[in-house]
Amino acid sequence: MSFAAATARASVATPSGPIRVMVVDDSVVIRGMISRWIDAEPDLRVAASVRTGLEAVQTLERANPDVVVLDIEMPDLDGISALPQLLAKKRDLVVIMASTLTRRNAEISFKALSLGAADYVPKPESTREAGAADTFKRDLLFKIRQFGARLRRPVHAPSIVPAPAPEKARVVPPPAAHAPISLRPFGLTAPRVLLIGSSTGGPQALLTLVAEIGPVIDRVPVLITQHMPPTFTTILAEHLGRASGRPAHEGVDGEAIVPGRIYLAPGGRHMRIMRKGAGAAIALDDGPQINFCKPAVDPMFASAIEVWQSGVLAVVLTGMGSDGMRGGKAIVEAGGSVIAQDEATSVVWGMPGAAAQAGICAAVLPLDQIGPKVVRMFSGGRA
Template sequence: MTATAPILASTDQPIRVMIVDDAVVVRGLVSRWLAEETGVEVVASLRNGREAVDQFNRYDPDVVVLDIEMPELDGISTLPLLLEKKRDLIVIMASTLTRRNAEISLKALSLGAADYIPKPETNRDVTTSTTFRRELVDKIKSLAARRRRTAPRPAPAVAPVAGRPAAPPLTPRLGPLPADIRLRPFPPTPPRVIAIGSSTGGPQALQVVLKGLAPIAARFPIIITQHMPPTFTTILAEHLGRASGRPAHEGIDGEPITAGTIYVAPGGRHMVIKRVNNVPVIGLEDGPPVNYCKPAVDPLFASAADAYGAGLLAVVLTGMGSDGAHGAGDVVAHGGGVIAQDEATSVVWGMPGATAHSGVCSAVLPLNDIAPRIIRLASGDRL
């Protein structure tokens, strides 16, 4: 079936959610959670991907929470079939924390899934996990709100011409920055280290930025905090290494930071920068979550600002919440520079939006323009 161009319902209508999971306990629990949320309606609760595909048109969901491991038709096989039916469909992949599922979840993001959510290991753990509930509800509401703001006006459906592929999804039109965002000049010091924070939509955005930085990536370290659980960050580092052509791995406590290497904060630990005998090294900390996140961006930015001062360039990419905004203020206070991703190209403009509105940014850019601007800055251009 060829994709058409439906849009989400108007903002005064509830978000229509389809749950697809072979565990009846999970389906029932998630349905009850969502039923308690204002503005959310569970329209279907199905046990496998085949049922989801066959009954999709009947229920016409805005969001699908899609389990990975299911009989008959698993999640990764179901995903493209659902996206063929509705190209602006929001699909959130759900999986337990295994290496295989982490690989599949990241593959799903590259195939068009909007996000993923790690499930607790057992059904009993699901019933008691307030974190899982909060994250699932937040993702559904944030992603749906974003899609509704950027959805195009409805257009008459046009049948595709035989032999011609369907038109690609519409992309948001770029526009000027909001009037309340004020930019500051970039610092005169070229960056010596890049620190990046990201969350929802981050894995894809990170690959774009790192591929773009390939011509100069050997000249400085790149230190990344992406909101992800353990195992997922291991796989993410491997993916980023392949995308960038540079060595990439999870940060190791006490290891010296060297140019040309990409360091990823391991899931479940905050990654910070310390100086030992005046040498910057990775530090891993097991403190409480910051901004509900662990790892969090704020500790990375604040510590990197202390360690590198004016030589630090911080980049805040797509993500929910406001993590990174406070740490970006520390970066500026120590003489460094800050770039945020713009709203039009962000999956969710929470983190970069909060940073931009705090007045600490020297640039707010479309995703594809971030790496070229960093290259210019590294060459001494302050524009």
């Protein structure tokens, strides 16, 4: 999983100096590699490098890291067992799980998210694999920076300018930081499909949301793109099915899109929508990354217009980067509507923030208000 602007460096000058990172991995090769990457960055610093979860717990107070990169499989105390002990010792600690792409590790990573881990990064099977180490490095350093920087800046509740009358609706350029966010009216057409895009923090947000929108799923198709690698999306689909009580699976190329089901973009492939007779079908795309992501939200959002025109309601949840903003703008220009998660309840207010600041949203809401709002929208409510 990759994100927009992943190669950009954060400012070296921070209120508390470089972001302090503890590396926990029983592989001396991986541990040394990650430590070298961190030490080579002027805004990051290795606070400690240890081989087991037990050593991490014992070293935490002395090392005082901002971020911990935590392996899953280790002797003495594995990552999933060490996680709650680390968080108990330092409540605001950011823990990023690192694991190879096996089904078992993916399941453990999902459990870690529910226990308080901030995110995960897939480790390459071999550091000799072409491009794999570079992708791992880029994603890991980007997430360390994003989460570390978030610890050091307060969350400001943006001013919300109410939506004007429909004839005055307009898309405004991104304003300066903390400038008021202009809302636009909801589209006049009743929505006929629900699209959801998410990234960092998305799995937990998605599970919360789908549990609240059962009546919507029963009436219309729900399509989701979550930035995730293969295997992880397979398991996420299973979790979504259990949380919603409705069928959920990874989209299959060419399959018909029908109400009553949740379709999740499979890891490593973009999911678009195409016409199929009088209906719609999934079209999987193995093309290049978009917004440094694959799957990406923008192609799903933009392609939906060809089938449902103004009858699209899109939700942009927590995540890094700006994926979903361009596709959301296309939805709004076609007469549809966009809802974004607010900053206070987002793990990272990148994607929803980009949509909100672009002036394309009809609502910017806390996560617990998005589900009820969506249900009202599909029941005929417009406000």
